[in-house]
Amino acid sequence: MTAATGGTNPVVLITGAGQGIGAAITRRFAEQGAKLALVDVNAEQLKQLTDSLKDYDVEILPLSADVSNKEQVGQLVRQVVEKFGRIDVLINNAGIIRDNLISNISEQDWDQVLDVNLKGAFLCCQAVFPTLKTQRYGKIVNIVSRAWLGSIGQANYTASKGGLVSLTRSLALEFARFQINVNAVAPGAIDSPMTQGLPAEARERLIRMQPTGKMGKVEDIAAAVAFLASDDSEFITGQVLHVDGGKSCGLLSL
Numbered sequence: 245m246t247a248a249t250g251g252t253n254p255v256v257l258i259t260g261a262g263q264g265i266g267a268a269i270t271r272r273f274a275e276q277g278a279k280l281a282l283v284d285v286n287a288e289q290l291k292q293l294t295d296s297l298k299d300y301d302v303e304i305l306p307l308s309a310d311v312s313n314k315e316q317v318g319q320l321v322r323q324v325v326e327k328f329g330r331i332d333v334l335i336n337n338a339g340i341i342r343d344n345l346i347s348n349i350s351e352q353d354w355d356q357v358l359d360v361n362l363k364g365a366f367l368c369c370q371a372v373f374p375t376l377k378t379q380r381y382g383k384i385v386n387i388v389s390r391a392w393l394g395s396i397g398q399a400n401y402t403a404s405k406g407g408l409v410s411l412t413r414s415l416a417l418e419f420a421r422f423q424i425n426v427n428a429v430a431p432g433a434i435d436s437p438m439t440q441g442l443p444a445e446a447r448e449r450l451i452r453m454q455p456t457g458k459m460g461k462v463e464d465i466a467a468a469v470a471f472l473a474s475d476d477s478e479f480i481t482g483q484v485l486h487v488d489g490g491k492s493c494g495l496l497s498l
């Protein structure tokens with residue numbers, strides 16, 4: 245697998261970079277010598293991540309911003325172009341959960357999840373597009389979830405991720421003529437702060453439901469993202485790569 249191109253040191257913009265999967269994606273690109281624009285709503289987490297990358301000889305632009313805010317997204321993209329002169333890769337990773345059965349999902353929890361997971365990715369894609377179009381080069385990878393196929397107690401989350409799959413496919417068609425690839429990675433259950441925050445019983449049940457009997461690692465997602473951000477995947481666009489230990493293949497028969 246070759247490194248992401250767009251030059252030897254591609255400019256990679258990663259949202260929700262502060263922890264979990266986003267931090268693993270960040271480390272993966274740092275190992276490749278990428279120039280990193282790291283976005284997170286949590287400034288403290290972003291600082292800790294940036295400090296932890298000191299041993300890598302890479303340029304880093306930390307950006308504290310909320311991806312669901314159009315003005316902040318516009319401003320951060322301008323800052324990235326001002327500092328690095330281009331954008332080669334956008335990873336829409338920022339995401340939240342507010343799980344509940346449909347009767348108990350508040351309007352606020354619906355709106356927040358859709359705003360961050362779907363509108364946030366839309367705003368970022370829209371904001372980087374003029375730069376990618378001018379370059380006639382770009383890779384967009386949207387982090388969705390295996391749950392986009394359906395999941396009890398997650399109607400807001402699954403709707404946001406299903407919407408993001410549709411956005412991925414439509415933008416793949418719109419952007420193809422500009423040599424911009426748009427793909428999605430659908431993680432299954434991954435051991436990250438998001439799942440570590442689940443009640444112990446729910447976490448154990450989740451693990452029992454996995455064909456592999458274990459959760460995936462954040463590095464498993466980073467490896468798939470690196471492939472879709474590289475020129476090895478040049479003729480792949482509009483696709484969803486499930487990285488879920490087989491969970492998307494169907495129900496386990498026990």
Ligand code: NAP
Nearest residue numbers: 260262264265285286310311338339389431434436437438
């Ligand atoms: P995580 O540990 O909660 O990390 C997400 C990061 O995004 C956090 O640093 C969070 O900050 C930040 N963030 C939240 N809202 C934001 C906003 N509006 N603007 C900018 N940054 C924001 O989650 P993760 O497990 O690494 O998940 C990353 C992505 O993978 C998400 O899209 C998630 O839906 C997807 N995914 C995860 C799993 C899994 O099992 N972990 C499975 C399938 C899909 P705060 O901590 O301050 O909120």
